[in-house]
Amino acid sequence: MNQAVIAPLLVALITAIGTLLTRRFSRVQIGLSLAGSLGYLVAVYAFVTEVDPLGAANTFSYQLSGWVAPYGITLVADPLSAFMLSFSAIISLGALVYSAVYVDSFGQRVSYHPLYHFMMVGVTGSFLTGDIFNLFVWFEVMLMSSYVLVVFYSGPEQTRAALQYVVLNLVGSAVMLLAIGGLYSTTGTLNMADLAQTLQAGGTAPAPVLGLSALLFAVFALKAGLVPFQFWVPAAYRAAPAPVSAMLAGVVKKVGVYAIVRLYFTVFGAATLGELALPGFSGESLLSFYGPILFVMASASILVGGFGAVGRDDIDGLLAYSSIGQVGFIVLPLGIAATSGDPTIQTLGIAAALVYALNHGFAKGLLFLASGAVYDTVGTTEFPDLGGLSEKAPVLSASFFVGALALIGIPPLSGFFGKLLVFDTAGQAGSNLGLAVALIGAILTIAYFSRAWNRGFWGEPSLLVQHGDSRTSLVAVVLLLAVAIVILGVGFDVVYRAAEAGADAALNRQAYIDAVLQGGEQA
Amino acid sequence: MTATEPQFVLAAVIASLFALGTFLVLRRDIVRVVWGVSIISQAANMYLVTMGGFAGSVPILGHGGGHGGETTITDPLVQALVLTAIVIGFGTTAFALVLTYRVYEEHGTIDLFELGERA
Numbered sequence: 076m077n078q079a080v081i082a083p084l085l086v087a088l089i090t091a092i093g094t095l096l097t098r099r100f101s102r103v104q105i106g107l108s109l110a111g112s113l114g115y116l117v118a119v120y121a122f123v124t125e126v127d128p129l130g131a132a133n134t135f136s137y138q139l140s141g142w143v144a145p146y147g148i149t150l151v152a153d154p155l156s157a158f159m160l161s162f163s164a165i166i167s168l169g170a171l172v173y174s175a176v177y178v179d180s181f182g183q184r185v186s187y188h189p190l191y192h193f194m195m196v197g198v199t200g201s202f203l204t205g206d207i208f209n210l211f212v213w214f215e216v217m218l219m220s221s222y223v224l225v226v227f228y229s230g231p232e233q234t235r236a237a238l239q240y241v242v243l244n245l246v247g248s249a250v251m252l253l254a255i256g257g258l259y260s261t262t263g264t265l266n267m268a269d270l271a272q273t274l275q276a277g278g279t280a281p282a283p284v285l286g287l288s289a290l291l292f293a294v295f296a297l298k299a300g301l302v303p304f305q306f307w308v309p310a311a312y313r314a315a316p317a318p319v320s321a322m323l324a325g326v327v328k329k330v331g332v333y334a335i336v337r338l339y340f341t342v343f344g345a346a347t348l349g350e351l352a353l354p355g356f357s358g359e360s361l362l363s364f365y366g367p368i369l370f371v372m373a374s375a376s377i378l379v380g381g382f383g384a385v386g387r388d389d390i391d392g393l394l395a396y397s398s399i400g401q402v403g404f405i406v407l408p409l410g411i412a413a414t415s416g417d418p419t420i421q422t423l424g425i426a427a428a429l430v431y432a433l434n435h436g437f438a439k440g441l442l443f444l445a446s447g448a449v450y451d452t453v454g455t456t457e458f459p460d461l462g463g464l465s466e467k468a469p470v471l472s473a474s475f476f477v478g479a480l481a482l483i484g485i486p487p488l489s490g491f492f493g494k495l496l497v498f499d500t501a502g503q504a505g506s507n508l509g510l511a512v513a514l515i516g517a518i519l520t521i522a523y524f525s526r527a528w529n530r531g532f533w534g535e536p537s538l539l540v541q542h543g544d545s546r547t548s549l550v551a552v553v554l555l556l557a558v559a560i561v562i563l564g565v566g567f568d569v570v571y572r573a574a575e576a577g578a579d580a581a582l583n584r585q586a587y588i589d590a591v592l593q594g595g596e597q598a
Numbered sequence: 599m600t601a602t603e604p605q606f607v608l609a610a611v612i613a614s615l616f617a618l619g620t621f622l623v624l625r626r627d628i629v630r631v632v633w634g635v636s637i638i639s640q641a642a643n644m645y646l647v648t649m650g651g652f653a654g655s656v657p658i659l660g661h662g663g664g665h666g667g668e669t670t671i672t673d674p675l676v677q678a679l680v681l682t683a684i685v686i687g688f689g690t691t692a693f694a695l696v697l698t699y700r701v702y703e704e705h706g707t708i709d710l711f712e713l714g715e716r717a
Contacts, residue, residue, distance in 0.1 A: 208679055215686045222693060231704045235713055238628065238701055241694055245635045246623065248690070252642040252683055259676070260649035 079125040080137035080152045082118040083160060084199050086111065091192035101184050105175050108188040112171045115195065119164040128154035128576040129569065134583075134590040136205060144591050145266035149205035151591055154576035155429075156202045159333050161573075162433045163202070163326045165559065166440045167195055170325075173444050173552040174318040177451065182227065194220035194322065201330045205591050207255050208265045210334065214251070214298070218244050221327060224319045225311050236314035240307050247297045254291040257283065267342050268591035271584055274346040274361075281349045285361060288343045292335070292365065299331030301406060302375035305399045309383075312395035317447020320391070324398045325440035329432050332405055336425060339365055339413070340581045366414025373410050374512040376403030381519030385526065390446040390456040393527055394439065400516060401435045401482065404493075407509060408500040415504050418582065423503065425578035427496035430570060434493040437563065438481040441556040445475040448553055449531070452543040458527070463536030468545045472532045474557035479524040481560045484517065489563040489570065608648045615641035628701060628708040632694045639687045643680045650676030 090111025097104040126133050134153040138144055171191060178187050197217025204210050222244070226237035259265055261283045262273045273279060297304040312320045344362035351364075380400025387393040405428050412424025448471050449464065450456050465472040477488070484494035494517060501509030563570055580586070615637055622634025650673040657674035702708050705716065 208682075212682060212686070215690075219689065219693070222690075222697075226697065226700070229700060229704075231716070234697065234701045234704045235716075238697055238713075241690075241697060242623070242631055242635055245690055245694065246638060248686075249635070249639040249642040252639070253645055256642070256646040256649045256676070256679070259679075265675075 077125060077135055077137060077152070079118075079121050080135070080150045080203065081139075083115055083122055083164075084150070084196065084203060086114045086118045087192055087196045087199050090114070091189050091196055094188035094192060098184055101180060104188055105183065108192065109171065109175065111192060112168045112195075116164045116168055119160045122152060123157045123161055126152050126154055126157040128157050128573045132576045132580065134580060134586050136591045144205070145264050145269035148209050149266060149268070149591050150203040151205040151268075151587070152203070153580040153587065153590070154573065155333075155337065155578075155580045158429055158433070158573050158577040159202045159329060160199065162436050163195075163198055163329070166325045166436050166556075167191075167322060169552055169556050169559075170318040170321045170440060170444065173321075173447070173549060174316070176546065176548045176552075177318055177447055178227075178316055186223065187227070190220045190223050191319075191322075194224065194327070198326055198330055202333060205267050206265050207258065207267060207270070207338070211248070211251050211255055214330075215248060217327060217330065218248070221319075221323060225315045225323075227316055227319065228314070233314040236310035240311045243297065243307050247294045250290060251294040254287045254294070257287040257290070261287065266591065267338070268588045271342045271345045272588050272592065274343065275584070275588075277347065279346070281346060281351050281361070284343070284346050285348070285351060285364065288339070288361065291338070292368070295331045295334045295338075296372060297331075299328055299335070299402050299406070300376075300399055301331075301372045301402060302379045302399065303372075305376065305379060308399055309392055309395040312398070312443075313389075313391045317443050317450065320394075321440040321443035321447075324394070324443060325436040328398065328402060329436060332402070332409075332428065332432055335369075335406070335409065336428065336581050340409075340421075340425065341584055341587055345584055360416070362413045363416065366410055366412075369406055369410030369413055370509070371410075373403045373406035374508075376400060377407065377512055377516035377519075378403075381516055381523070384523040385519060387523075388458050390449060390458075390461075390527060390531060391443075393523055394442050394446060397482065397520070397523065398435070398439055400519065401431075401439065404497055404513070404516060405431045405435065407513060408497050411500050411504045411506050411509055414506075417504075420500065420504050421582055422575065422578045423496070424500045425581050426571070426574040427493070427500045429574040429577050430489070430496055431493040433563070433570065433574070434481060434489040434560075437556060437560050438478045438490060441474065441478040441553060441560065442482075444549070444556065445471060445478060445553045448545060448549040449475075451549055452545040453539050454543070455539065458530040460537055460539050461531040462534045463532070463540050465532040467536050467540050467543060468550070470554055471545055471550045474550070474553045475532065476528065477557040477560055479528065481564075483520050483524055487564040487567075488560055489567065490560075491564065492567050492571065604652050605648055608644065612641050612644050612648065615644070626710045628698045628710060628713075629695075631710070632691065632698055635694065636687065636691045639683070639690075643683050643687070646676050646680050646683070 094104050094108045132154050137150040139148045197213050200213030222241050226233045264270050300308040346361040347359045377400050380396050383396035384393045408424040408427035412421045481488040481490035484490040619634045619638035622630045654670035654672040657671045
């Protein structure tokens with residue numbers, strides 16, 4: 076039993092309840108909210124120290140209420156969840172400080188802070204849980220808060236976007252419940268480690284496991300916003316307040332990616348296809364079935380997101396389409412890793428996806444916050460009304476530039492290494508198609524950010540820009556995130572080793588099973 | 599009646615509920631869409647209960663767990679899962695209905711076609 080596992084979850088939950096109770100005292104509430112987010116960072120730090128991804132790389136479990144796995148609900152700590160939690164903690168702190176200034180005081184008093192922290196509770200729970208039904212519950216916690224945060228301004232645009240977002244995710248939840256119920260009835264367990272063990276032992280019919288895991292996959296793809304489940308993304312991201320968009324794109328989307336890595340590489344990878352193996356597919360594992368699916372969805376996302384972003388006329392819309400494309404970049408190496416049976420390529424592919432997820436989290440978070448600051452300064456994010464921002468708000472523009480360069484992948488920023496690893500994975504696996512898609516995606520990224528830069532930030536300041544006034548506190552948060560991106564790029568060695576430890580943990584199925592079912596610490 | 603018979607009946611009921619839910623989700627009226635979504639999630643709940651099987655007695659330990667001369671007990675886990683799912687479903691349906699009202703207030707219509715045209 077190690078209390079560090081549950082600490083981040085408890086801190087987020089207590090903060091959420093605390094901010095709900097102190098609604099009447101707005102200063103106390105904001106103070107508590109910020110302190111809670113700092114406390115969350117400290118709890119995650121303690122968590123990471125216990126897991127020690129760069130050293131011992133421990134995997135250990137926490138059995139809730141002392142119910143022994145597989146009967147109780149298990150929380151699992153390993154380098155993969157440590158990696159996801161640490162970058163989420165930093166981005167969420169940044170976005171929260173920004174919100175305290177950006178969101179109007181009435182909105183903050185009514186519900187903003189509790190919702191924000193409940194969303195973090197859901198995110199944290201999803202990263203930690205070792206039980207698929209519990210994963211469904213954490214998804215719901217996260218989604219319920221995000222529904223309200225998307226409709227937060229509650230204008231015509233927001234209500235329409237939220238309606239679409241809510242209905243889609245409700246159908247998604249029903250589908251997830253179906254898949255979980257089916258898996259329980261097929262395998263007789265809900266515990267992920269026990270599920271992996273049962274599948275590894277064989278004896279379960281492969282056809283229902285394949286079908287139900289595919290059903291579950293559709294739900295995760297919907298959460299991650301992969302093509303063909305991407306259509307809710309632009310409307311929802313444009314409707315939500317800027318710091319919420321930053322969180323949705325930077326952190327919440329990554330929960331879908333994490334679930335794909337955890338469930339398909341660690342758990343379902345244990346199953347063998349038997350007579351279901353299709354001709355032309357390599358490998359006997361169920362995972363090899365998902366390789367081509369992930370690959371096609373990722374490629375389509377890169378193209379749809381890239382071409383969509385090139386045609387947008389406002390910063391928010393451009394960033395929303397860009398996130399569809401960038402999630403494609405995260406999933407592309409996963410697809411290649413799933414197809415390849417070679418453990419080195421699998422590790423490299425997952426590490427590439429994790430590094431890219433981290434880079435996208437920081438860069439897209441920064442860009443959405445910068446877009447919010449532009450809106451705060453000028454009153455619009457439409458390109459025809461912008462122009463010449465670099466003269467009027469040089470620090471803000473420079474930070475936007477850093478974020479854009481990080482997504483394009485210019486050394487020494489973290490994005491360079493992310494792109495390099497994606498190309499490296501495709502190259503080592505000999506996937507020429509993967510290389511071609513990644514190259515087209517990279518060119519499209521350059522194209523739409525050059526366009527945004529030319530139309531929004533260069534040239535003569537427009538009338539609106541001339542009369543705008545930027546707030547220092549907002550710009551400061553954006554600048555800090557830009558500095559963080561530079562630091563991540565310069566100190567990339569540590570990031571890569573953490574990502575590699577995360578990838579190893581995702582693939583080391585036996586260590587995961589032992590840690591949960593025997594409750595012991597595994598090196 | 600044998601233990602497997604109600605499962606066949608329920609399978610048919612669940613199938614028709616899913617069909618009805620899907621039909622309603624594809625309507626133009628938002629209220630019907632919300633109805634459809636909640637019917638789909640209820641069908642999913644029924645599916646879960648059915649998956650737990652009906653052979654065996656009620657899973658209440660305090661009563662000895664051996665009613666009706668059965669020796670086995672029905673799996674209680676799915677019922678616990680469904681209770682959780684029902685509570686979540688209740689919250690989301692309430693929210694979806696409030697959201698429908700807000701959409702009506704903002705746009706003056708709950709027709710999805712008209713709503714789409716105003717985008």
